[in-house]
Every structure is written in structure tokens, then in C-alpha cells.
Amino acid sequence: MTNPVFERIESEIKAQPVVLFMKGTPVFPQCGFSARVVQILSHLGVPFKGINVLEDMEIREGIKAYTNWPTIPQLYVDGEFVGGCDIIMEMFQAGELQSLLKEKGVPVSAEA
């Protein structure tokens, strides 16, 4: 933990079971890729916290370094990085996202 922003990121991803680093907010996403992940989580009825990287340059760059992942959005479940928009879409379509969430004890109100 040499980078102080990593500590902030760790406390964010551990504060809630499902955390999405995104551009814009869940109510007003400002990027199509972020919007798609919000749509999937909302569709599944999953409670999650959205963190708007556009409002925090330190987090915006820090999160890419933290996960070694070059793009936003980034979804974390139970403190672990799950994927970006493409992976979340594929997992959702295969039913794997729903399984992962249930496995982690996250309430899912819709199946598909």
C-alpha cells in the first residue's frame, strides 16, 4: 500500500457488497458503458453504490492502477474486481453474474 489513494479505494470497496466505479451517477450515467452496467444491476434489483470517477481525478486514475485495468466502469463484489462492461454483460447473459451475487449473499430480486 504505497499509494495513499489505494487505501481510499480499499475502504470504498469494503464498505458495501457491490460497488461500481463509473462515469456519472446511477441516476445520471455519463457514459454508455457505465449506463449498461447500471441497467443490469438495476434490472437484477441489486443494491449497489456508484462512485462517480468524474468527480474525483485521484480515484479516476487510482482505480485503474489499483486493479491494473485501463477502463471505467469497474464492478466490485465483496471487495473483489469482477469486470468491466463487456465482462459484466457476458456474465449477466450467461447467468453467472446472478450466481456470483447469490454466492456472495447479495440479494437479487430478478432472475433475468
Place this chain on the structure above:
Amino acid sequence: MPSRAERLAAALEAAFPPAEVRVADDSARHAGHAGAAPGGETHFSVLVVSPAFAGMSRLARSRAAHAALAAEFGGGLHALSLRLLTPEEAAAGSTARG
């Protein structure tokens, strides 16, 4: 100077041989919003079909593709949509989207 689409295709073909690679430049659809540069070449989607992905998780496949394209991410590539399949998956359409 080759276009970014050509560079992406060449880097992916070199990283995952033998690969079928398709690259689409979606920049025009994102023109005017954050991350879109005036000259375009910022938003791409890529399909790579290669046996190199066998036994690799989704995250591992994407990380390998990001690594192959690190120079492009450092040089203005803003958004990259990835579909990374083995030949078997591509034939079965099992994880295919849309």
C-alpha cells in the same frame, strides 16, 4: 502511418496466433463526448477468436488483450470493447452477444 484500427489488429494477431481479428472504429458514435478526440480513433470494438484463450478466465483474456495494447492505451485509446473467444466458443455462439 497505419490507422489505430490497423495497429490494434496487428498487435492482437501477434499476441494471440493464430487469431481471427476484427476491429471496428466506433469513434464517430461517441463524437463530442468526454474522451472523444477531434481526430477520432478513440473508441473501438474488437473481436478476437484464438485457441490461445482456451483455459483462460474472462478477466485473464481481457488482461492479456490489454497488455498487448498497452501502448495504445497510453496513446489516446479511450474505450475498447472486447469479445475474446476460442474457436469452439465462436462456433457454438455460447458466449456470443447480440
